[in-house]
Amino acid sequence: AFLTIFFVFDPTQHNFFPRCWLHKSTGFHCPGCGGQRALHALVNGDVPRAFGHNFFIMAALPFFGWRFGRKLWWRIKKVPPQLTQPQKPIMTLTVVVAVIVFGIIRNLPMEPFSLLAP
Numbered sequence: 001a002f003l004t005i006f007f008v009f010d011p012t013q014h015n016f017f018p019r020c021w022l023h024k025s026t027g028f029h030c031p032g033c034g035g036q037r038a039l040h041a042l043v044n045g046d047v048p049r050a051f052g053h054n055f056f057i058m059a060a061l062p063f064f065g066w067r068f069g070r071k072l073w074w075r076i077k078k079v080p081p082q083l084t085q086p087q088k089p090i091m092t093l094t095v096v097v098a099v100i101v102f103g104i105i106r107n108l109p110m111e112p113f114s115l116l117a118p
Helices: 002-008 021-026 035-043 047-053 055-077 089-105
Strands: none
Touching: 002 035, 035 047, 035 055, 047 055, 055 089
16 A cells, blocks of 8 residues: 555655655755655656665665565564574664765765765
C-alpha cells in the first residue's frame, strides 16, 4: 500500500505529503530532502531521476533491502536468526558521520557538490 501511494501520487503535486521543515525554514537541504520524489521516481521506473533527487537514499536501498529480505526469509522459513556478534558502535558511528557529511556537502554551492541537491 505504501509503494502504491508513491506510484500513483507525485509528491510535488500533492499537499498531503510532508514537507521538509529544515528546507522550509532555512533553505538548506537535509540528508533526506528529495527522498519522497526519489521513491516516486523509483517505483515509476525512472532510476536516473531517482538518483538525482537523493543519491544517498538510493545508494543505501540495496543494504536496507538485503537486511529486510534476510529477516523476511527467516520468517518464511521459520528459522531463528543466525547468532552473530552485536553490531559494533563503529558501524553506527560510520552511518551517522556519512549522513552528516552528505547533508553538508549537498549544500555546498560549487560543482560537483551542487549536483547532489535535489
